[in-house]
Amino acid sequence: MTRFKKRLTIILLVHFGILLVLLGSYSYWNSLPPDRTCASCHEIDPSYHTWASSAHRDISCFDCHGTALSGGIHSLQEKSRMVFRHFTREHYDDISLSEEQVIAMNQTCRECHRSEYAAWQSGGHAADYARIFLDERQNSKEQLNYDCLRCHGMYYEGDIHSLVHPIDIEGPWALNDPEKASQPTMPCLACHRIHEDGMPLQAWDHTQVDDIHYQRKPERIKAGLYDRNERMFLNASKLPKPVMWYGDRELEVSDDPRMRLCIQCHAPSAWHQSGSMDDRTPRGVHEGISCLSCHDTHSNSAVNSCVSCHPAISNCGLDVMTMNTTYFDKDSPHNIHFVSCADCHDGERPEINQKIIPYP
Template sequence: MISKLNPKKLILILSVLIFLILIFSGSIYVWWNSAPAEKTCSSCHEIVPSVQSHRQSSHRNVSCSECHGTALSCGIHSLREKGSMVIYHISSRVDVVRLNEKQILEVMGNCIRCHTFEYAEWKQSGHSAKYSDLFLDTTHNKSEQLHPDCLRCHGMFYDGHIEDLVEPLNIEGPWRLRETGTAVMPTMPCMACHKIHSPGNISSSPDYSNPKEIYYSGQRSLSQVFFYDRHEKTHFRAEDLPKLKLWERNREVSVSNEPIMRTCIQCHAPDARHMAGTSDDRTPRGVHEGISCIACHEPHSNNAAGSCKYCHPAISNCRQDVTLMNVSYSDKNSTNNIHWVSCSNCHTDNKKKRI
């Protein structure tokens, strides 16, 4: 019957059908992206925990699509990804939904839209290192063989194992990344220390009618810093991490109880014996014993360039400008590491000088 239709009528009918399909599909698309989560995302049982945690987070007023995108937000790539998710959902049983590394970085790209300053600070820090910066470092690789535990801090979200990432696993080299696309990918994205769906409150102004109570009535909120454990595949809040027990010979070192420092110590940690100064331990000792990392290091950038002047007067008890003392703060070649410099490093006569 279709073959007997006038070509013009056939074209008209097909055009109308295509138009109706587009209208119907567009309506479904708009409805899906604007409807409440109960009728869309959380209708799948695997997503319910994520939706519930999102409602308790400081991002509760940000829609799912703002961070996770839509089926068309990145063109064909998004359409293919969302389509594969539907197929995977139908064909397999998934109890816990987790983002892979590429999806983590895509969400991180959306974080930048609101957290521009934080991203700029992170970008200039040591934590923005790419896979090529760390795993193709000839000097390091010749002194210490690459190990699966490297990914515990430098590649928390990497989907494979160390042998899938780089070869050869020896100290001779030359080394190369097995997947060229990983070379420019950051090893420590935002989600290494932040859990987006973590419980939190939206900032609000205090009660200005009672100014004396502004300080005392304010409740100290939990930190928004976490540590992502690659093996457990989950985030641990800084407050829930254990406090470091550290020893200097037979003496226990006083370590700050500040929660964020517990996150730092997960990677900048001593050896298995918990001896101060071993492995990548940078816990303050000497004149700075007991203070926290964040007392000197700014968040995200980790810059400590101006930290001395925040605590010290221009002229110290030694009658010297503390920013010019012979420590690694001002001179990278100094033997007096700023993290554990003590009075005896400079005053060998053990005499206390007073003004």
């Protein structure tokens, strides 16, 4: 009996010793700067370099990717796969976040970007999986397909068949995983990249004239598109500038790179006719202006935006605060995206001011 106890004590002590060493090295490891730890593997080199010159360089790798143990199964799998590939000398360069991590990131972002988060949450882009994929009006008209995930649920790990059933236009539709219902389909990382180039957020010095917000120089575009197909983020300035048509006439399209991001999902038909399918490229009196001239970047709200260009009354003498600007009905003559002089004025198109407000 005593011999057993003795052996047990020794075993426990040895285990305890090992545990101490492990815990010690684990916490030491996590406290080191990333170039001594994560980034000492060349697999991580590219990600490390983009991070080191990003606006978020003050945030540690662990905050988003988790530590070896804290990041859940995805993180553990990814890290062991990297170690394995490191020794087999196979390429491994697709370090990524799982969708779970991406959605969790929203809360991390919120800690610093509170007003943007609030604006996002108030707008359509905060739509969750239930809202998007169980929409009877849409689903009964057009069968759900792989391509839906290009714009909604771009981080979803699976395909449309594993997300919703049935895939037909009869319904009723249900999500295979009910937990997804309340998750956002377009999280912060749909249009933002943590590793995007930039300077860390700084407190503005409002005694300096250049720092007052309306005096600040326009910054480099930081938003972009997470392309589900390539599993890659592309800055909006690298996105294609659309060539758009109204009949046979090529439309003037704003140079604002941010608009190229909007049109990726609010996309026209392959014929690139203005107003086709989900497109809202302005034509008529508003031809050539950017989406962002009226819409807020995060909430997408355009409420009261008219007044920023048309104090009180429009060029036609209408009260811009109360006039009909319907945007739901594409065919309405009032649709603010497409309204042209000829929609109200018979005959010849009246002389209009052709000057287009350039970007920015």
